[in-house]
Amino acid sequence: MVGSGHGGFAVASAVRERDPLVEVVLIGREAELPYQRPPLSKAFLAADEPNADELHFRPQNYYDEHRIGLWLNARVEKVEPHHGEVLLAGGKRVPYDSLVLATGARPRRLPCVPAGLGGVHELGTKADAVRLRSDLGEGRRVVIVGAGFIGLEVASAARAAGADVTVVEAAPRVMSRVVSPTTSEFFEKSHRSAAVNLITGVVVSEVLTSGDHVTGVLLSDGRSLPADVLIIGIGVQPRDELARAAGLRVEDGVVVDKHLSTSDPNIFAVGDCARFPMRSDLLVRLESVQNATDQARFVADRLAGSSEHYEQVPWFWSSQAGHKLQIAGLPTAPHDRTVQRGRLEDGRFSVFFFDGDLLVACESVNAPADHVVARRLIQSGTALDSERVSDTTAPVRALLN
Amino acid sequence: MPKLTYVSADGDAEVVDAPSGTSVMMAALSNSVDGILAECGGQAMCATCHVYVTDEWRARLPEMAEDEDMMLDEAHSERLPQSRLSCQIPVTEDLDGLVVELPPTQA
Numbered sequence: 001m002v003g004s005g006h007g008g009f010a011v012a013s014a015v016r017e018r019d020p021l022v023e024v025v026l027i028g029r030e031a032e033l034p035y036q037r038p039p040l041s042k043a044f045l046a047a048d049e050p051n052a053d054e055l056h057f058r059p060q061n062y063y064d065e066h067r068i069g070l071w072l073n074a075r076v077e078k079v080e081p082h083h084g085e086v087l088l089a090g091g092k093r094v095p096y097d098s099l100v101l102a103t104g105a106r107p108r109r110l111p112c113v114p115a116g117l118g119g120v121h122e123l124g125t126k127a128d129a130v131r132l133r134s135d136l137g138e139g140r141r142v143v144i145v146g147a148g149f150i151g152l153e154v155a156s157a158a159r160a161a162g163a164d165v166t167v168v169e170a171a172p173r174v175m176s177r178v179v180s181p182t183t184s185e186f187f188e189k190s191h192r193s194a195a196v197n198l199i200t201g202v203v204v205s206e207v208l209t210s211g212d213h214v215t216g217v218l219l220s221d222g223r224s225l226p227a228d229v230l231i232i233g234i235g236v237q238p239r240d241e242l243a244r245a246a247g248l249r250v251e252d253g254v255v256v257d258k259h260l261s262t263s264d265p266n267i268f269a270v271g272d273c274a275r276f277p278m279r280s281d282l283l284v285r286l287e288s289v290q291n292a293t294d295q296a297r298f299v300a301d302r303l304a305g306s307s308e309h310y311e312q313v314p315w316f317w318s319s320q321a322g323h324k325l326q327i328a329g330l331p332t333a334p335h336d337r338t339v340q341r342g343r344l345e346d347g348r349f350s351v352f353f354f355d356g357d358l359l360v361a362c363e364s365v366n367a368p369a370d371h372v373v374a375r376r377l378i379q380s381g382t383a384l385d386s387e388r389v390s391d392t393t394a395p396v397r398a399l400l401n
Numbered sequence: 402m403p404k405l406t407y408v409s410a411d412g413d414a415e416v417v418d419a420p421s422g423t424s425v426m427m428a429a430l431s432n433s434v435d436g437i438l439a440e441c442g443g444q445a446m447c448a449t450c451h452v453y454v455t456d457e458w459r460a461r462l463p464e465m466a467e468d469e470d471m472m473l474d475e476a477h478s479e480r481l482p483q484s485r486l487s488c489q490i491p492v493t494e495d496l497d498g499l500v501v502e503l504p505p506t507q508a
Contacts (some may be wrong), residue, residue: 012441034443062433165455290447293440297508317446324468326446329457368468372475 002076002242006037006289007102007271008059010296015314016066018304025094027076027086032126033060033248034070040129041305042319045136045157053331079246081264089281098109100299101243101254105236106285108147108177113199113232118213121231123150124394135229138162143217143227147174147203149318151233155196156320158231166225168204168217177235178316179331180351181196183363186344188322199223206279236287238273247401251275253285258300258309268302269293276310282333287315313378315371327370329353329361329378339389341370350374357383369396376400407434407452410505411455419492424451426488436503443488445469449475449508450499453483454490454505462490478504 001008012026029036034053044050075089079099081373086094107122114208117237120131132154136142140163144151159372160163169178173184174191185235189199199219206218207230216226222348249255249263253275259278260268271292294312294395303344335353336387342349350370358381361372377384388399402418404426409415421429429450430438430505445468454462462485465473467490473480487501 006440038442038444053431054423057430058433059431065433131410228465289440289442315446317441317444319444372471375475381448 001026001100001102002079003104003239003271003273004030004034004070004072004102005102005271007104007207007291007292007296008032008100011100011102011134011294011299012068013058013066014297014300016068016119018300022303023069024067025071026063027071027072027074027088027094029075030125030127031073032056033058033072035126037241039128040183041123042155042157046160047134047155050133052126052130076242079242079267081246081248088245096266098268099305100296101262101267101269101273102240102271102292102296103242103273105238107232107236108234110204110232110234112204114207114209117209117211117230119209119215119227120207121229122156123231123233124236129172132229132231136161136163139164140228141226142229142231143168143225144231144233145217146196146225146233147171147190148177148233148235149175149316151231151261152191152320153318154231154233155191156194156322159194159196160279163229164336165195165197166227167191168202168219168225169198169200170203172201174198174200177332178325179325179363180338180353181242182338182340182344182349183325183365186349186365187320187323187325190323194321196321209357216295236272238275238285240273243267243269243273256284258311259296259302259307260310268299270299273341276291278314278333283347284330286314286330288314290315313375315375323347324366326364326368327361328364328374329359331361331363333360335360337386339386340365341389342392351387352389354386357385359384367396373397373399403492403494403499404480405492405496406498406500407436408500408502409416409436410503415479416505423492424488425452425490425496426486427497428492429487434472436506436507437487439488440508441488445454445486448472448486450487451478451504451507452485452487453481453482453504454485454501455501458496458499458501459483459485461495465489476504477506477508 025343033056127181144167208216243248243254254269318325348366350364361378364371417432440445
């Protein structure tokens with residue numbers, strides 16, 4: 001396994017669970033034991049005294065007891081498929097029979113931000129979160145660029161820490177790449193009620209500095225905002241350079257087939273770095289824990305002899321401004337209409353996405369029952385009368401019958 | 402420090418010391434107890450930290466919230482009246498001696 005995030009860790013432990021004898025090596029760039037990423041933009045930032053060890057998937061002795069070779073602080077320079085070897089920085093060669101790329105993704109940089117500028121943050125690793133956490137606090141003026149999951153989760157955490165928070169989003173609405181206008185509207189109101197200054201439809205055109213520290217940003221509409229802290233949350237790019245250099249097929253991510261094999265049959269890719277066929281007509285790359293761990297288990301099954309196709313309903317979650325957003329399926333998948341269940345005013349609703357009479361996705365806000373029912377309906381692929389979805393006089397479970 | 406016992410589906414028991422304030426899920430992970438995956442990290446989003454709690458202990462646990470209740474329906478192993486998500490059970494001094502049984506599979 002190259003990469004010790006959710007995907008790499010999950011492959012290693014699932015392979016060991018299925019085969020007590022095979023040699024398992026997990027190679028990670030970071031010095032840290034493999035850890036959970038979702039809390040980094042949520043509870044970890046907001047907690048008074050976060051327990052950093054609680055982020056670890058497992059303590060060191062787990063790897064020892066399960067004979068998982070854990071090579072941390074190790075950088076893979078090159079994958080050589082013809083020799084069946086990876087080359088580490090420092091010159092060590094590691095032979096493999098099967099290789100799993102779980103290299104993840106890195107935060108996108110904003111071109112107008114000078115490199116090394118003080119007060120500027122991104123959020124990809126635990127080290128980033130520790131650094132950001134120490135820079136938040138009562139009265140700090142925080143500008144966040146990007147109103148996606150990360151930007152908005154961090155906005156909530158920064159508000160909880162007493163900071164003065166502005167979020168700048170280029171699109172006309174928040175989370176526009178991933179959720180419906182209805183859900184965007186709900187969260188825009190929620191963040192504004194929590195005193196987050198939300199500015200949409202503008203971009204940062206210049207970063208203002210004094211010495212080597214950020215002092216503010218200039219926006220495309222001419223406004224300027226003062227800032228002690230500037231957080232860039234404008235999405236991620238897959239770490240696919242190793243695959244590309246190895247001659248594997250790469251298109252904004254390592255391209256894999258329905259078995260999660262790359263263009264080399266001995267090399268698999270999972271998680272944020274992998275572009276896979278969700279359906280025969282839909283090639284996607286997903287950034288989520290569920291995707292990383294389900295794909296990891298699938299590859300472990302495959303290495304143990306399974307010949308199934310990868311087929312899982314994706315799901316996502318976010319917590320912002322005290323609300324829980326859960327998504328089943330892909331709201332960006334082709335659909336011809338949406339049906340709402342529940343009311344925004346009640347702070348509890350879902351948006352169901354239909355393609356004909358098939359449910360393809362569902363966004364739920366503070367409505368876990370809707371989410372679970374939707375997961376099942378999408379998985380089973382049974383036809384559904386969309387009229388029944390909006391009828392809240394019947395429990396949502398009735399949709400399963 | 403409260404002691405918790407995890408009994409695997411094969412019947413092997415493992416006793417761990419769990420500080421108050423952690424969760425029954427976290428205590429398992431940080432003590433290398435197998436049989437709990439906890440993929441979502443404790444958000445009641447995934448049902449891979451499913452445990453069975455005996456009737457006697459169950460009455461002493463905090464009541465189940467709606468998200469836990471719903472997610473348990475998604476558990477890979479059979480949901481029983483004894484089922485809980487271990488991430489939703491905070492460890493307190495009162496839980497000293499708690500015994501939880503682990504299902505045969507989590508995913």
